[in-house]
Amino acid sequence: MQPSARSRERRVPRRRVQSATRNPDLVRERREQLVNAAIAVFVEKGFHKATVRDIGRAANMTQGTIYNYVRSKDDILYLVCDRIVSEYNAQTRKALALAHDPAGRVRSAVRAISQVMYRHRREIRLIYQDSHLLEPRSLSVILARVEEFIGMFERIIDDAAAELGLTLRDTHMSANILTFLPVMIALRGWSLKGRTRPEAVIDEISEFVVRGLGFESAARD
Numbered sequence: 001m002q003p004s005a006r007s008r009e010r011r012v013p014r015r016r017v018q019s020a021t022r023n024p025d026l027v028r029e030r031r032e033q034l035v036n037a038a039i040a041v042f043v044e045k046g047f048h049k050a051t052v053r054d055i056g057r058a059a060n061m062t063q064g065t066i067y068n069y070v071r072s073k074d075d076i077l078y079l080v081c082d083r084i085v086s087e088y089n090a091q092t093r094k095a096l097a098l099a100h101d102p103a104g105r106v107r108s109a110v111r112a113i114s115q116v117m118y119r120h121r122r123e124i125r126l127i128y129q130d131s132h133l134l135e136p137r138s139l140s141v142i143l144a145r146v147e148e149f150i151g152m153f154e155r156i157i158d159d160a161a162a163e164l165g166l167t168l169r170d171t172h173m174s175a176n177i178l179t180f181l182p183v184m185i186a187l188r189g190w191s192l193k194g195r196t197r198p199e200a201v202i203d204e205i206s207e208f209v210v211r212g213l214g215f216e217s218a219a220r221d
Helices: 024-045 052-059 073-098 102-119 121-133 136-164 171-187 198-213 215-220
Strands: none
Touching: 024 052, 024 073, 024 121, 052 073, 073 102, 073 121, 073 136, 102 121, 102 136, 102 171, 102 198, 102 215, 121 136, 121 171, 136 171, 136 198, 136 215, 171 198, 198 215
């Protein structure tokens, strides 16, 4: 018998990125600038070929200034990955608060992460291409936070199935499929571009998930 999603779900602490600046608002603002600049530079040149100097030029910062807010290029890539994972979590929790029936909660949650995918297509592609280049400590934190995100969806699915009187064979596998499916928006954009409106893609993905889990038909019974 597999453990419940509630027992698996746990909060994963973020890796602390060292800063020489004590003003937290300034650190937040400058790191946001760095992340935005780094995304553009990494997309253009790739992580290996990009330099801190390149990122500084794109962010209108000197190298010396950059090192007041991060210690390395790895720190910057970690912050890029961390921002996307954080938005996944925040938008999913916000969507859950707006839906009250079991199928509606799953549908809303899938729509939320699909919308994040559309907003951050470049960053998602970057993460899938380059996250393995993170140093081991940073990578382990990012992977643990993604696993935390998958665990949240296990809980959502478990709760919905219980309310609808359904038994699912493997909610961990279902949660992995559910959370990966919207990634096609970023990784298969070349196929979707010009053929289907973003809202139609989001609708189809969310309805596909709800139908596939059997929640839509159970809700009608």
